[in-house]
Amino acid sequence: MTGLKYAPENYDAKGQLRLPFFFWLILVLQARTWLLLLMAGASRQQGSELLALFYPDAQAFWLGLALGVPAAAGLLLTGYRQRWPRLWSGWRYVLCFSFLVSLIAQAFDVSGEDVAASPLPLLLMLFDGLALTALLTHRRLRDGFLPTSASLV
Numbered sequence: 001m002t003g004l005k006y007a008p009e010n011y012d013a014k015g016q017l018r019l020p021f022f023f024w025l026i027l028v029l030q031a032r033t034w035l036l037l038l039m040a041g042a043s044r045q046q047g048s049e050l051l052a053l054f055y056p057d058a059q060a061f062w063l064g065l066a067l068g069v070p071a072a073a074g075l076l077l078t079g080y081r082q083r084w085p086r087l088w089s090g091w092r093y094v095l096c097f098s099f100l101v102s103l104i105a106q107a108f109d110v111s112g113e114d115v116a117a118s119p120l121p122l123l124l125m126l127f128d129g130l131a132l133t134a135l136l137t138h139r140r141l142r143d144g145f146l147p148t149s150a151s152l153v
Contacts, residue, residue, distance in 0.1 A: 034072055095135055
């Protein structure tokens with residue numbers, strides 16, 4: 001007889017462990033450039049001004065789009081956790097790698113500019129670091145990436 005590792009309300013109707021709410025926030029944080037692109041597209045006249053405000057350097061914008069692809073794909077993969085369990089369990093490492101590259105790129109950007117002028121890059125680095133730590137250490141989030149049979153005791 002197998003018991004549940006978590007409370008019954010933490011499982012969905014398919015028997016999968018529900019992903020914590022902050023996982024969705026982590027994906028939104030990583031896909032922030034894509035969200036900004038959607039907002040800029042929705043505000044047709046001010047779209048280029050909005051992009052220039054947050055990304056004055058075009059290279060940083062393209063890097064942000066590239067680093068947001070794993071998060072956007074992760075959003076799509078959540079619905080296919082039972083169909084592709086091996087891909088889903090490896091996706092946690094893809095997200096961690098993406099956050100690590102993002103932290104390194106932001107560290108290079110912050111080292112070359114005046115931080116007192118805008119604390120936003122430091123705040124984003126802090127949130128990215130917290131998200132990476134959560135992906136690596138939070139037990140329920142880690143177990144959410146395991147195949148369904150392994151999330152039960």
